[in-house]
Amino acid sequence: MMEVGVLGDPRAAQALVDYLLSQGISAQSQATNDGVAILVEAPQFHRGREEYERFLKEPYHRRYMAASWESGQVHSGRDAKFDYGTPGLSFFQSLVTQSGPLTLLLLLVCGGIWLFWNLGFAEAIYGATHFFASWEAMGDGQWWRFFTPSLIHFSAMHVVFNLLWWWYLGGRIERERGALTLLILLLVAGTLPNLAQFALQGPNFGGLSGVVYALVGYCWISGRFNPNSVLALPPAYVGFLLLWLALGFMGMMNMANYAHLGGLLVGMVQALLDHRSRRR
Template sequence: MKKLYATSNSSEMNTLQLVMQRHGIPVTVTERGGTLELWLIQHGYEALAQDVLRQFRDNPPTPESLPQQRPVSATRSLWHTLASQAGIVTFLVFIVVLLVYALQWFIAPEATLHALLVTPGGVPELHAGQPWRLVTPMLLHFSAMHLVFNLFWWWYLGGRVELTFSPWMLITVTLVTAIVSNYAQWAYSGPLFGGLSGVVYGLFGFAIVSAWGRRYSPLALPPALLVFMIGWLALGFTDLLMVNMANEAHLAGLLSGLLLGAVVRILKPHK
């Protein structure tokens, strides 16, 4: 995040925050030592935010002078909230996974599995002539709960990575962690597996390293989420859950995500 403005005047800060939000600029306010600080959440809005800030300084409005927003429906408000949390790559992968789920369960189950499993037809050996199969298992899901769980975390983590860095960064992290996690799972258990969870854990690891020591980073995750994700990973290696989990994919995804995060911290130390 980037600090845009600081003041001890709460009325001024409330008005400025409202102005920014009316322009669709994602901002948040924090307090430090009695001073209110306005932070820009997404770097892509910086030029617009600086322009709005200049106008605000030159001619500061009052809350009463601001035009009233027309009420929006709950559905539209929910869509606006979701859309503000993700970019085009996050959205496209989300839709593709849903379409694959429909094909896998309702339209062409055998053909879908044959096309997307890590090996064609589920044979034990990898097919060197079809390298994309190290990625495509991430599109398969074997229950509705499996699908919903992974898509939720994909939107939450993938959206943050895309908006903080770029669509290309999300694509890179997704492909690398998918390949590493799928290969690890194939090497341990064979070809009959699928799901986004290896990538999700890769994004999780990437976010941890990217936000480490940066209190106001957009990728900073709540402590409860850190405990849950690590706890879920650890539980997968026990017999307590009574379900089949791609534990090796989760662990390999996490480790590869941590490594990618470290590389990006070195190459982009101020991001």
């Protein structure tokens, strides 16, 4: 069987398993060091993964209570005991178990920068983190400026969009391929695409979007090599993000288009290199 995800609360995991069984998906739960893994048969992996992701978005929906009630009374003759415990704790556990140390660290860093940005420190933060103002300025040191623009965001939608995708994709990669793989993607996609963006459109940009597109490219290509991998993305997700990229180049969005495209290419190349190294 294949793992579609991990939940921090055993009762929530049982609720999802009950629902999957009610939908004709062969599923079971298994305790792990990170929580409770949800396992499904390989041919049903993508359907099981989609249901798992839907469960994360609305875990208290009545469909899961109904499935647990039916499972408790019909399948085993027991009273249904559908109870998630403390909602705040369950949410926190789910956040942690779907991530890794690096994923969570960057969430905290970007979230903290955004918080202080809106507490009146925007000018100081921008002054310390923005990209080089010119090619000549690169000769003065301060090499962190190749990367630090990736950590600053200019609107609430900007930071929420990027951090959600970072958590969703970065957490997958870190748990499946390790923190080193994710760190390489972060550093390379957080620097080279910034340089391309500067060369083609100037220094006024910021955000984690280039890294996010690197994660998309990495998961996309990894999924092409192994459709049953937990890194494989539903085609709709890839299509949405590619459409978003295209809208930027069409001038319909004010975005760092070349950083996005550069990040996508970085992720795709890294996936190809990793695939070759694993085959040796």
